[in-house]
Amino acid sequence: MRSETAMPKGMNDRPKAWKRHTAVLLLVAMLWWAGACMAAQDPLPSWNDGATKQQIENFVKKTTTAGSPDFVPPEQRIAVFDNDGTLWAEQPVYFQVFFALDQVKAQSPQHPEWQTTEPFKSALAGDLKGVAASGEKGAAELVAATHSGMTTDEFARNVNQWVSTARHPKTHRVFTEMVYQPMLELLHFLRDNGYKTYIVSGGGQDFMRAWATAVYGIPPEQIIGSQGELKFELRDGKPVLVKQPKVALVDDGPGKPVGIERFIGRKPIFAFGNSDGDQQMLEWTTSGDGPRFAGLVHHTDAAREWAYDRDSKVGKLDKALDEATAKGWTVVDMKNDWKQIFPPEK
Amino acid sequence: MRSETAMPKGMNDRPKAWKRHTAVLLLVAMLWWAGACMAAQDPLPSWNDGATKQQIENFVKKTTTAGSPDFVPPEQRIAVFDNDGTLWAEQPVYFQVFFALDQVKAQSPQHPEWQTTEPFKSALAGDLKGVAASGEKGAAELVAATHSGMTTDEFARNVNQWVSTARHPKTHRVFTEMVYQPMLELLHFLRDNGYKTYIVSGGGQDFMRAWATAVYGIPPEQIIGSQGELKFELRDGKPVLVKQPKVALVDDGPGKPVGIERFIGRKPIFAFGNSDGDQQMLEWTTSGDGPRFAGLVHHTDAAREWAYDRDSKVGKLDKALDEATAKGWTVVDMKNDWKQIFPPEK
Numbered sequence A, B: 001m002r003s004e005t006a007m008p009k010g011m012n013d014r015p016k017a018w019k020r021h022t023a024v025l026l027l028v029a030m031l032w033w034a035g036a037c038m039a040a041q042d043p044l045p046s047w048n049d050g051a052t053k054q055q056i057e058n059f060v061k062k063t064t065t066a067g068s069p070d071f072v073p074p075e076q077r078i079a080v081f082d083n084d085g086t087l088w089a090e091q092p093v094y095f096q097v098f099f100a101l102d103q104v105k106a107q108s109p110q111h112p113e114w115q116t117t118e119p120f121k122s123a124l125a126g127d128l129k130g131v132a133a134s135g136e137k138g139a140a141e142l143v144a145a146t147h148s149g150m151t152t153d154e155f156a157r158n159v160n161q162w163v164s165t166a167r168h169p170k171t172h173r174v175f176t177e178m179v180y181q182p183m184l185e186l187l188h189f190l191r192d193n194g195y196k197t198y199i200v201s202g203g204g205q206d207f208m209r210a211w212a213t214a215v216y217g218i219p220p221e222q223i224i225g226s227q228g229e230l231k232f233e234l235r236d237g238k239p240v241l242v243k244q245p246k247v248a249l250v251d252d253g254p255g256k257p258v259g260i261e262r263f264i265g266r267k268p269i270f271a272f273g274n275s276d277g278d279q280q281m282l283e284w285t286t287s288g289d290g291p292r293f294a295g296l297v298h299h300t301d302a303a304r305e306w307a308y309d310r311d312s313k314v315g316k317l318d319k320a321l322d323e324a325t326a327k328g329w330t331v332v333d334m335k336n337d338w339k340q341i342f343p344p345e346k
Helices: A014-040 A051-064 A095-110 A120-125 A128-133 A135-146 A152-165 A181-192 A205-209 A212-216 A255-263 A276-286 A319-327 B014-040 B051-064 B095-110 B120-125 B128-133 B135-146 B152-165 B181-192 B205-209 B212-216 B255-263 B276-286 B319-327
Strands: A078-081 A196-204 A223-235 A238-249 A270-273 A293-300 A330-333 B078-081 B196-204 B223-235 B238-249 B270-273 B293-300 B330-333
Touching (some): A051 A181, A051 A293, A051 A330, A078 A181, A095 A135, A095 A152, A120 A128, A120 A135, A128 A135, A135 A238, A152 A205, A181 A196, A181 A270, A196 A212, A205 A212, A205 A223, A223 A255, A223 B276, A238 A255, A238 B238, A238 B255, A238 B276, A255 A276, A255 B238, A270 A276, A276 A293, A276 A319, A276 B223, A293 A319, A319 A330, B051 B181, B051 B293, B051 B330, B095 B120, B095 B135, B120 B128, B135 B238, B152 B238, B181 B196, B181 B270, B196 B205, B196 B212, B196 B255, B205 B212, B205 B223, B223 B255, B238 B255, B255 B276, B276 B293, B293 B319, B319 B330
Parallel strands (some): A078 A196, B078 B196, B078 B270, B196 B223, B270 B293, B293 B330
Antiparallel strands (some): A223 A238, B223 B238
């Protein structure tokens, strides 16, 4: 039944107009309410209020506000992030080393010589300190031995299988849950503001691409890392790419600006790292004109994560920390700036 | 004056409603008209009607129609294009060689030995046949001598300067106007349908990135080519990347799938080339599951462009042509399939 049938003649059109008016008012109210909600909703809820959070928010605001003298057009809003120690944890050794250890165990029957040579001997004994003692060089040897000889598809399958089952020795969580909740929020916040987010990491590119898209929401073509040569082959008439033991790019230290130029071809305006391996990336990013943001995650939280910097074998932060102080880069004090470290367990 | 003031009492509201009604009708008509126009507008006007055009249109339609068994989600709509001979002309030699020749002339006072050694001797004499006789190896030598030793910024400036002034010896047009109009339309057509377009070329990555974004609408991060090593340096405290004479990737032949995997990390579903250097890229693209498109530009138009294939020194098309026939790849007959070759002169 239409209500206006009861209305006096001549006023026939009024209720319709009134209804329309009400509907418009309601819509306006809803839009206002939605807008207010969005404004009230903190895009970085795991960051404590303070100077660090303010610096990030201010930078994003000034680079995305039309008419601002610091406005940056969307195609130039390139943000690069280191991975180990910046987006996920890296202690007691880079997580990719745990993957390599498990691969060593699986392949050891074919390699009797590993029983007596480091870092393989320690790897097989599950002796993390022994592996760590061989330093980044040892880690690189392990990686080479376990990251070549198979096709790219086979390797991706190995990583996926490992990532879905292996657990961290201290937290007993799967490694993909040892990502930093505040950094996940930062990645989203930047993308919501028209930024294109990239990973630029010393870690293996193929290793990261196997899981990082699902975890960080970053597509494979925006994941740049250290990489080996690939060889094109036809196997039973079907083309494959075989991972070679020869290094093509060490995407660390001075290799990071090289990786950025090669893959992106533009200078980022926003960069986040956590160690001396990120120093050149931050220097490169801040060397351009216009607004630039350089950030470092300082691991200061021994209770909830780890506390380390100048003397650490993994993720050493020394020269870059001095440069951050000298140049006014943003330094995240993990203990005080982060309300929460890891996302809730699934 | 409001027209309803002249209307009889009681009908006071009607004209407003009538006006509203008319406005809505007009809007609907305009939308219908715009829709009809868009449907009628041929997205590939420089392609003659026929099997080739049909194959392209059918592929795009079936991969982008929701509910189609061949529907491909947007993030997997990766299209890769060779550049030389596919997007722009490549005769009598790759255009990058003309750039190298001009750079040789500019630098020759510092290199007296070039007066007596090939391909430099021919380059300085403007003897294109002499340069061509040194083949792709000679071209590579020229490229190395003229594409390293400077910073990436300096190199980009050199290329931009050259591209805005140098002219093709036969057509006397600037090189960026010797791009293929039908391929420009194809790039737009694909992007309008949610495809991400990439260049995967044997040509120099830094050389292409200097001008190809403006010409093809493809951003630098989607331009993949042959590339040299880069070295990070601080000059007066300012970081620069210096181009090294050492090759990092020959993005040609079997190097193309390597470049694709390294930079994109996904298998394309659509690939276009024109020579044997594109064979492995087409094999790689068509080796995945689901709908796949492989296309070759066959240079058959001696009058409007050039006619060459199996015996050409530049852009040789022999094995890939046989494979195209055997596997049913799409072969563009330039003479018959293209209404127009180059865009109108500016």
